[in-house]
Amino acid sequence: MKVKFFPSFLFLILILIFLIFYKGLNKSNIYSPDNIIEKKIPSFSGKQFYNNLYITSEEIFDEEKFYLMNIWASWCVPCREEHSFLMKFKKLDGLEIIGLNYKDKNENAKTFLSELKDPYDLIIVDRDGTIAIEWGAYGVPETFLIYDKKIVKKVIGPLNDDLFFEIKDLIK
Amino acid sequence: MPSIIGFYSLIFGFFSSIILIFFSIKDYKNSNSFDKKILIFSFLQFLFVVISFFGLILSFVNSDFSNETVFNHSHTTKPLFYKISGTWGNHEGSLLLWLLVLTSFIYFFLIKSNNQPKKYRILTLLFQEIIIIGFFIFLIKTSNPFNYIFPIPEEGLGLNPILQDPALAIHPPVLYLGYVGSSIIFSSALAATTENYLSREWAKHIKIWVLISWIFLSLGILLGSIWAYYELGWGGFWFWDPVENVSLMPWLALTTLLHCIVVMEKKLILSSWAVILSITAFTLSMCGTFLVRSGILNSVHTFASDPERGVFILIFLFFLIFLSLFIFFFFYKGDKKNTNSFFLLSKETSILVNNWFMMYFLSVILVGTTYPIFLDVISSQQISVGPPFYHKLIIPFLIPFLIAMAIGPKLRWIKSGIEDKKYLITLFLISLIITILVVINLDVKFLLNTVLITSALYLFFITVRDFFIKKFSSFSQNIAHFGFSLLILSILFNNFLTTETIVNLKVGETHTTEKFKIKFEDVDQLSEKNYKVIIGKFNVENKTDGRSDILYPELRIYNQPNIVTSEAYIKTNLFLDKFITMNYVQNKEHFNIRYQTKPLMIWIWISVVFISLGGLTSLFKKKHES
Numbered sequence: 052m053k054v055k056f057f058p059s060f061l062f063l064i065l066i067l068i069f070l071i072f073y074k075g076l077n078k079s080n081i082y083s084p085d086n087i088i089e090k091k092i093p094s095f096s097g098k099q100f101y102n103n104l105y106i107t108s109e110e111i112f113d114e115e116k117f118y119l120m121n122i123w124a125s126w127c128v129p130c131r132e133e134h135s136f137l138m139k140f141k142k143l144d145g146l147e148i149i150g151l152n153y154k155d156k157n158e159n160a161k162t163f164l165s166e167l168k169d170p171y172d173l174i175i176v177d178r179d180g181t182i183a184i185e186w187g188a189y190g191v192p193e194t195f196l197i198y199d200k201k202i203v204k205k206v207i208g209p210l211n212d213d214l215f216f217e218i219k220d221l222i223k
Numbered sequence: 224m225p226s227i228i229g230f231y232s233l234i235f236g237f238f239s240s241i242i243l244i245f246f247s248i249k250d251y252k253n254s255n256s257f258d259k260k261i262l263i264f265s266f267l268q269f270l271f272v273v274i275s276f277f278g279l280i281l282s283f284v285n286s287d288f289s290n291e292t293v294f295n296h297s298h299t300t301k302p303l304f305y306k307i308s309g310t311w312g313n314h315e316g317s318l319l320l321w322l323l324v325l326t327s328f329i330y331f332f333l334i335k336s337n338n339q340p341k342k343y344r345i346l347t348l349l350f351q352e353i354i355i356i357g358f359f360i361f362l363i364k365t366s367n368p369f370n371y372i373f374p375i376p377e378e379g380l381g382l383n384p385i386l387q388d389p390a391l392a393i394h395p396p397v398l399y400l401g402y403v404g405s406s407i408i409f410s411s412a413l414a415a416t417t418e419n420y421l422s423r424e425w426a427k428h429i430k431i432w433v434l435i436s437w438i439f440l441s442l443g444i445l446l447g448s449i450w451a452y453y454e455l456g457w458g459g460f461w462f463w464d465p466v467e468n469v470s471l472m473p474w475l476a477l478t479t480l481l482h483c484i485v486v487m488e489k490k491l492i493l494s495s496w497a498v499i500l501s502i503t504a505f506t507l508s509m510c511g512t513f514l515v516r517s518g519i520l521n522s523v524h525t526f527a528s529d530p531e532r533g534v535f536i537l538i539f540l541f542f543l544i545f546l547s548l549f550i551f552f553f554f555y556k557g558d559k560k561n562t563n564s565f566f567l568l569s570k571e572t573s574i575l576v577n578n579w580f581m582m583y584f585l586s587v588i589l590v591g592t593t594y595p596i597f598l599d600v601i602s603s604q605q606i607s608v609g610p611p612f613y614h615k616l617i618i619p620f621l622i623p624f625l626i627a628m629a630i631g632p633k634l635r636w637i638k639s640g641i642e643d644k645k646y647l648i649t650l651f652l653i654s655l656i657i658t659i660l661v662v663i664n665l666d667v668k669f670l671l672n673t674v675l676i677t678s679a680l681y682l683f684f685i686t687v688r689d690f691f692i693k694k695f696s697s698f699s700q701n702i703a704h705f706g707f708s709l710l711i712l713s714i715l716f717n718n719f720l721t722t723e724t725i726v727n728l729k730v731g732e733t734h735t736t737e738k739f740k741i742k743f744e745d746v747d748q749l750s751e752k753n754y755k756v757i758i759g760k761f762n763v764e765n766k767t768d769g770r771s772d773i774l775y776p777e778l779r780i781y782n783q784p785n786i787v788t789s790e791a792y793i794k795t796n797l798f799l800d801k802f803i804t805m806n807y808v809q810n811k812e813h814f815n816i817r818y819q820t821k822p823l824m825i826w827i828w829i830s831v832v833f834i835s836l837g838g839l840t841s842l843f844k845k846k847h848e849s
Contacts, residue, residue: 055552058548058552061548062545062548065541065544065545065548069537069541071596071597071600071601072513072519072537072596073534073537074600075519075596075597075599075600076517076519076533076534076537211785212380212785213785213786216380
């Protein structure tokens with residue numbers, strides 16, 4: 052049977068389009084218009100909250116994992132407000148929550164956590180606020196979603212329902 | 224309870240489809256008469272989907288939060304109207320609506336096609352059943368609207384407030400009737416090709432279905448556009464958003480198809496066009512669903528990005544494309560009486576020319592919509608294609624398109640001369656003179672706009688003249704073309720003459736421009752059922768005639784989910800829309816005020832209604848004849 056040129060050509064083109072769409076689907080779509088260029092996270096080292104040992108950012112952040120980095124303080128009122136959302140995040144699989152305790156007294160922070168429960172997998176102490184500056188934070192609370200050592204999303208101010216679902220969608 | 228009934232009804236519907244396929248194949252092979260069982264089972268299939276759909280509506284009305292879809296998209300404080308419209312305001316529900324329209328169309332098709340050949344009817348049914356079963360599986364497997372959740376939540380998450388708008392509440396059903404309506408054309412074209420039944424009778428019979436989908440699609444696009452204008456608060460009505468584009472593409476394909484069918488009815492040519500366009504129209508509708516639902520594009524309409532759903536639709540879409548192309552290349556025999564006598568000056572030639580233009584517009588939009596995906600996959604660059612791209616590529620070609628639209632219908636079928644056509648030239652000169660007089664006074668590029676407005680005006684005058692001279696012959700064609708010229712004219716003048724002022728004001732302050740004075744008189748706060756509202760009172764005084772309008776834009780603070788939306792206040796009259804929105808500024812004492820005057824806005828909507836009216840009158844004329 053003679054193979055017709057046009058149909059076979061069309062067939063090939065369509066296969067190509069299919070493959071491109073298919074690849075396009077599997078490409079992770081996690082970017083939002085305001086930070087299309089994903090920024091690399093700054094490297095830093097800090098004391099751990101519970102055992103006072105130093106830890107570097109390279110040790111904390113793995114590449115193929117999602118992290119939620121939350122800047123908080125016991126004196127910050129909106130932090131109380133967003134705390135329930137952090138507890139919700141804690142229940143999600145595949146997400147580690149890192150706390151950055153900002154310009155806070157150790158005692159107060161501990162009472163805060165025992166009162167409201169501790170959502171963090173790891174807490175780093177930022178007594179003088181220099182680490183927060185490196186991250187380009189405006190104030191407390193502030194939250195960063197990190198993947199592949201890059202900032203995927205940045206939330207200024209307390210978390211809320213919408214953000215919870217948005218981030219939940221992102222890490223799926 | 225309604226959820227459970229809905230779910231089982233869906234399963235029963237699925238089984239009726241399978242039984243239906245079984246009977247159809249048996250009937251296609253064996254008997255000579257049309258089996259009554261087929262009709263019964265296609266009715267059952269339709270009925271089960273209807274029950275399932277009402278089950279979902281009831282769950283929404285009762286705020287049954289044990290249903291995951293209801294929980295995710297509804298809230299007890301929502302007004303009843305939006306509870307109901309919430310049914311299709313989400314991925315799962317809207318797919319159930321797809322299925323509803325699919326099954327209803329095939330049922331009515333079977334009833335209405337009694338006088339058609341039996342084998343053609345059954346094949347149409349079979350092709351349609353392939354689509355229906357595909358959607359049944361898709362719905363049950365990946366997007367079941369009746370998922371049960373436990374423990375039962377107290378309260379739902381609420382419907383996105385920008386979707387709580389009357390125009391948008393009925394926009395999806397209307398649009399879907401158009402989208403999914405094209406499925407029946409697709410199935411029928413494939414069946415007709417296989418059975419070698421591409422005849423004038425076929426054209427006559429399928430024309431009704433083309434018209435129905437086309438009318439609904441036009442109205443659906445219109446509603447979406449009106450919503451964007453009122454609700455999004457930018458004062459625009461078309462943004463070349465990917466989702467708007469995917470609705471425009473099937474529309475262009477259907478419009479072209481309609482013209483081909485008209486030609487085919489008179490003279491058996493262009494049948495390959497008709498088949499290809501039928502396939503194109505439906506595949507583009509499916510493609511639209513794929514692009515929107517898979518999350519491959521970022522858009523306001525993306526409900527949830529779930530790769531599993533995307534992969535399913537993608538594979539299904541390409542399965543249908545390959546199936547239809549296979550059928551076309553293997554079964555298509557060419558036009559029966561191959562009288563390929565195209566004369567340069569004839570109606571069919573001008574229709575063919577316009578078809579090519581329409582295909583060009585379609586390709587531009589297709590490329591603009593999908594190019595970002597291709598680029599992203601191939602080179603990981605992320606871009607978005609905006610209005611300038613479309614304007615540059617489409618506007619210049621509108622000119623010959625409009626002129627062909629004006630002159631084409633004046634030509635006769637088969638062969639025609641230009642005798643007795645003096646008025647064609649006279650009207651052209653009149654349009655040219657009027658345009659020059661108008662354009663000189665405007666601050667726009669002279670050459671392009673003169674030619675563009677002239678051609679639109681030309682079409683306008685010629686169609687108006689026909690209303691008086693021809694009265695009712697080819698009335699539907701004329702009214703649709705008239706609507707189109709009106710549409711282009713209104714869009715052009717709307718673009719040229721729109722003015723916009725953006726200013727930050729506090730209560731009591733006044734902003735003065737050359738033409739008007741805006742005074743921020745007062746703010747008021749009210750509580751509605753599911754939102755709080757801040758109403759501003761503005762006095763806009765026109766300096767030239769001293770008349771003033773009081774305008775009340777709103778800010779709505781919805782409770783669930785907690786979102787602030789800005790409601791534009793629009794004062795419409797026949798010549799001018801006054802459009803004002805207000806928004807919070809950081810310190811919450813000043814408001815950001817955006818005031819626009821938009822001439823001829825209402826004519827954009829009216830002209831689309833005229834265009835659809837063209838289809839409607841054609842439909843009724845059809846009914847009278849038969």
